[in-house]
Amino acid sequence: MLLLGVDAGGSTTVAALADETGQVLGMGVAGPGNFQTWGLEAARGEVEKSIALALQNAQAKRGEIAAAYFGMAGADRPRDYELVRQLLEPIVPPQASWAFENDAFLGLWAGTKTGVGVGVICGTGTNVVGVNAQGRRLQIGGLGTLFGDYAGGAYIGELAVARSQRGFEGRGTPTILYTLILNHYGINNLLDLVDWIYEGRDLRLAELTPLVVEAAGQGDGVAREILTEVGQELGNSALTAVRRLFHPDESVSVVAMGSVFQKSRYPFMYQAFVQTLESCVYQVEPQILKLEPVAGALYGAAAQIDLAVTEEFTKRMEHSLRLFG
DSSP: OEEEEEEEOSSOEEEEEEETTSOEEEEEEESOOOHHHHOHHHHHHHHHHHHHHHHHHHTOOGGGEEEEEEEETTOOSHHHHHHHHHHHTTTSOTTOEEEEEETHHHHHHHHHSSOOEEEEEESSSEEEEEEOTTOOEEEEOOSOGGGTOOOSHHHHHHHHHHHHHHHHHTSSOOOTHHHHHHHHHTOSSGGGHHHHHHTTOOOOGGGGHHHHHHHHHTTOHHHHHHHHHHHHHHHHHHHHHHHHHOOTTSEEEEEEESHHHHSOSSOHHHHHHHHHHTTSSSEEEEEEOOSOTHHHHHHHHHHHTTOOOOHHHHHHHHHHHHHHO
């Protein structure tokens, strides 16, 4: 009997297989699984590829999967949930009990073990989710800048380009980001990117985020300003969820997750995030997720068949998951 957990994000899709004791037996990594960006067929292909790789690495068969749980980027509205179900139904093993959720809920479960609190994801995009002890759920954002999301790797990259150009022209503060971005794209002038846009080329702005983090680490004021602004924005979004779900006398776990939080070498954004949270009257307990969010998907898979998640199960799963890390 195997548990399948899948974390399908905006950049990568990770699948993990574990047995009933929590031992992770195999993992598979594929491309982006967000249908909003890539379409149903492309996203389905990446999710299916991740599962196939996990099965191959575990030397297991699809027929051994008893339960599955999927965290899906792009599952934001009721209509999205209908489309995600269409995406998953053809590839879920027919014998398995299964369910899916927005991918941000995976990290919340992995970080709290109870699934109660607020999860803040900052990867290619951004999302905020919350669940209180009564089971009430809330999702804030996740649909891009047009609908008020001023965070995420793509947005950080957009700010980097905009403020680099402003600094170059004298409308803003000069920044080393200008040269870093030129080198990244292999161009001579930042406005050369206009031709790329006309040609329909993807600028892959989220890939500029590590440049912003690196520049901030070197003391660049503009880069630090960008990361501070985004950290404050994420803190404000998290506080909105806290206020709507919890009482001031409750202690609330706030889990920060996603590549921009978890893989950053310098903590400027997280520091701004924490400072914003601590400015309120609520008792917040912020943390950066230490595990891969796919751990939460394995917890979700166990719940589909009412498998008891004991302390021993948790320790074994987390330890074996780190070994694959």
